[in-house]
Amino acid sequence: MANTNLANAKTAKNDEFYTQYQDIQKEINAYLDYDPNVFRGKTVLLPCDDPEWSNFTKFFAQNFELLGLKKLISTSYAPESKKYKMPYQPTLFETSQPYFDNDKSKTHGKIFVLTDDVTGDGRINLEDLQWQYLEGDGDFRSKEIRKLRDDADIIVTNPPFSLFREFVAWLMEAEKHFIIIGNMNAAMYKEVFPLIKENKIWLGNGFQSGNAYFRIDVVRNEYADGVYDETTGLVKFRNCCWYTNIDHGRRHQPIRLMTMAENFKHSKHKEIRGRKEYEHYVNFEGIEVPYTDAIPCDYEGAMGVPISFLDKYCPDQFEILGIGLELANMDIIKKKLGKLNGGPRLYVEREGELVRLYERILIRKKQSQ
Numbered sequence: 001m002a003n004t005n006l007a008n009a010k011t012a013k014n015d016e017f018y019t020q021y022q023d024i025q026k027e028i029n030a031y032l033d034y035d036p037n038v039f040r041g042k043t044v045l046l047p048c049d050d051p052e053w054s055n056f057t058k059f060f061a062q063n064f065e066l067l068g069l070k071k072l073i074s075t076s077y078a079p080e081s082k083k084y085k086m087p088y089q090p091t092l093f094e095t096s097q098p099y100f101d102n103d104k105s106k107t108h109g110k111i112f113v114l115t116d117d118v119t120g121d122g123r124i125n126l127e128d129l130q131w132q133y134l135e136g137d138g139d140f141r142s143k144e145i146r147k148l149r150d151d152a153d154i155i156v157t158n159p160p161f162s163l164f165r166e167f168v169a170w171l172m173e174a175e176k177h178f179i180i181i182g183n184m185n186a187a188m189y190k191e192v193f194p195l196i197k198e199n200k201i202w203l204g205n206g207f208q209s210g211n212a213y214f215r216i217d218v219v220r221n222e223y224a225d226g227v228y229d230e231t232t233g234l235v236k237f238r239n240c241c242w243y244t245n246i247d248h249g250r251r252h253q254p255i256r257l258m259t260m261a262e263n264f265k266h267s268k269h270k271e272i273r274g275r276k277e278y279e280h281y282v283n284f285e286g287i288e289v290p291y292t293d294a295i296p297c298d299y300e301g302a303m304g305v306p307i308s309f310l311d312k313y314c315p316d317q318f319e320i321l322g323i324g325l326e327l328a329n330m331d332i333i334k335k336k337l338g339k340l341n342g343g344p345r346l347y348v349e350r351e352g353e354l355v356r357l358y359e360r361i362l363i364r365k366k367q368s369q
């Protein structure tokens, strides 16, 4: 997408944006490549959805038989409960049903369920989805949706980013398998990082170079929390990723890396090429590695790497020790500076000055490597 197309970009107001079909397909294929039976006999729940608009519902309904699903459930959030109010117009799909209810349409969520060939055409697909109003507004935290969660095997969605912490806690308390979209920086949340460190959750297959493009409906909707391109009707979000606790192949592909000596000779990064050593942190025993592809494969100690490392993280290759926030020794910095500038971070010394770095993930080569 050319930058000039973004000239009319508008900054964001809400989280009503919709995942593209091909992004869902690409992500789900990664799990199927690793285990073709990963969805077989399973009940899949798609909460925080909008089944009349959602490609999640479309994808799983269209592929119901191929995936071998037992049941598909998709739920939506009531228009009047949404954080950002917008002019609401029920779809023709809804109004044409005999049980259409003008009030409930605004105040209640909806549930779509797919289990059987209702139309009798010999196939189970989108045409066989049955819907009704939920008892409540479809809030994922409600008793009603919790019950659906507890009965499901796998939960897939693009949850509201503003409630990401709560959503992850909601998944973890039920110990469910999941595949969800989030911002990569959410990995650093205190509620999320320990799960990543313990390999209880990890990044999914991912979006192309971390940029995700979501569909919005400019009729129903103002602009979402990203950069809107009028020519495509898509909103671009940087640093987007999928979070999951289902295994996939990319996670087991070690990063191809050079030795330290090779990095000094051949690194494409001018900060590394020509050096004699990596910078050492002032307030932690480890070296600063500013790029994932500059990790020296022969270094045995702790290394600090950018957050984007997680997208390449192979638990067979590296172990995660923690983040700067937890491990940086700030007494050393306070002693040197006489005061602290902000929260805990790793520091290096450059030309006699202490430099506070961006947040780093501290890793170490797996001993068996």
Ligand SMILES: C[S@@+](CC[C@H](N)C(=O)[O-])C[C@H]1O[C@@H](n2cnc3c(N)ncnc32)[C@H](O)[C@@H]1O
Binding pocket: 015, 016, 017, 018, 019, 047, 048, 049, 050, 053, 054, 055, 056, 076, 077, 082, 083, 138, 139, 140, 141, 157, 158, 159, 160, 161, 163
């Ligand atoms: C980022 S959108 C994603 C929609 C859809 N899953 C997709 O990707 O196509 C998040 C949706 O969650 C809904 N939502 C917001 N708060 C919610 C809540 N507490 N419970 C359930 N859904 C919620 C929003 O209204 C919005 O439709």
